[in-house]
Amino acid sequence: MSERACRECHHIFHGSSCPHCKSKNISDDFSGLVIIIDPENSAIAKVMNIKEKGRYAIRVR
DSSP states (O other): OOOEEETTTOBEESSSSOTTTOOOOEESOEEEEEEESOGGGOHHHHHHTOOSOEEEEEEEO
């Protein structure tokens, strides 16, 4: 099974629904990848409004 990205929170995962926000609005078509380790001290996490550590797509189509 290929990786997918959530169109709502941009989290990258395997499966049919997002484990973070439980959305089923997902896509196989995404680009860019950021890995957030410390969301509280990350400028990128603040800009992307990410509250939990993990792998996130920069752009989801």
